[in-house]
Amino acid sequence: MRIAPPAVLLAACLLSACGDTSSGEASTSAADAAARVVSAVTRGVLTDPATGANCNGQDVAITRDGFSLVLEGNCGTIVVTGSNGAVNVDRARAIRVDGREVTVLNMEVADVEVAGSNNILNLTEVGALRIAGDDNMVLARQIERVVISGRSNTVNPDNTPELDDTGSGNRVL
Template sequence: MKQPVFYIVLASALSLTACNKPAPATATVAPATTNGPAVSTLTDPGAGALCDGKNLRISHDNSSQVIDGECGDVTVTASNGSLNVSKARSITVEGRQFTVLNEQVDTVRVVGSDNVLNLTNARRIDISGNNNMILVNETAEVSFSGTGNTVNASSEPRIEDSGTGNRVI
């Protein structure tokens, strides 16, 4: 008689476990900071995902993403791909041969090499990687510490250049 009770308890436990669905793989929660509550991070979401103030991380090589809504901090560690994100607090590109399209961002950091960024408005651009091309309509500041980078700006930004072979046209 103990055997049927065991199977009933086991079946009940399995049915309860099946009801508890894990969080989707594309959403993680960053630890809380002293500046405010924890911020969710979308990691490698599907095309057409909604940022909705969340941070965004793109880590899959050879990917192409179009992300809707306003993002927090965007980090691209992938190579050989593209990202189109309308608005973001910041964008950091660490990969190689990646293309980023963006309309509005406060700060851009390009650490990787051979990337192309097409920006409309970026307050500050910091480039420590090599051989990157940044097209920007409006920017207030450009800082170079890498080599062989080009910024094509419609505005006349303040320039700091501690690298070599960099230019603003």
């Protein structure tokens, strides 16, 4: 008796929707999951990449908690919804941090948005920085513009950026 390789079995399972189609539930959820994977691949989104990854211009979604990643090369938009993690990014078009207790190290990024709280960003060159979350710390050599609407945030650039602070208890050093 010959047994099919695991990849063939997985593909067959996905194509057959991994279950009984009489209720429609199993087939719909498996088909939806397969469609999401195909959609992410075709859009060029790396979702929860391995420890080290080369962006090659792709967008990156970090959704898991407790991550530790190094993203090399030029990245598109990086969205971090996971918490309690760290990411080191060479270059990115944009970075958005929605998670909590995330550390971001970056050399060059056009736009940064921090909606989460208790994050630390150590950046080199930033175009626009927007902080809507609370209790975040941003260090940078160069920031063009800072917009803050959150509370108790600290921004410490080496230059004097344009500032719009509508939040409370924020410090730009």
